[in-house]
Amino acid sequence: MTPVCLVGSRYGGLVTLPGETDNAPIKVVPIYLDPIVEEEAPVAAAPASPAPEPVPVTRRTGLVGVFALLTAIATAVLLGVSVSVASSGADDAGTTLAWVTIVCSVVAVVAGLVAAVFRLGRATGIAAIILGILANPWLLATVLGALTP
Known part of the structure; x- marks a missing residue:
């Protein structure tokens, strides 16, 4: 006879043969397992962190905007001088x-853009851009030439 089913044989159960499984008593052996309790690792006291160092405040200066505005003012002055010199006959x-x-106008506009974009004197940078564009002699001659019939 060849065993077919080993029911609980490890724990002293029955070995059954073909056809004998209907009348064979089945022994159910409960297995009790002790639960695995993980020991909690002792939590080491976190070292007291020192007070956070204050972040150094980097103050942005508006020197780029001031430079742009002074360059734009110099552009307006140079425009007046160049027009008066050219109208006096010294072409x-x-x-x-x-x-x-x-050239001075281009420098004023570029410096004004840098000041406005990088917040290095935004208001003076915008004023320098406007004044630099309005005081550019090439743009002034182009616009006035387009408006003349």
């Missing part, structure tokens, strides 16, 4: 002053 000196005014 070469007036043209040279106009080119210097254009």
Whole structure:
């Protein structure tokens, strides 16, 4: 006879043969397991952290905006000087002053943009952009030439 079913044989159960499983008493052996209790690791007292160091406040200065505004004012002054020199008959000196005014205007607008974008004197940077664009002799001549019939 060959055993077919081992019911609880490990714990002294029955070995059954084919066809004998209907009448065979079944022994149910409960297995009691002790629950695994994990010991809690002792929580070490967190070391007292020192007071957080104050973050150094970096104060943004508005020097870039002031530089842009001063350059824009210099552009407006140079525009007036170049127009008065050119109208007095010195065309070469007036043209040279106009080119210097254009360069000064570009520097004022770029410095104003840097000041406005990076918050390094935003209000003065915006004022420098506006004044630098309005005092540019090339833009002034282009706009006035377009408006003239």
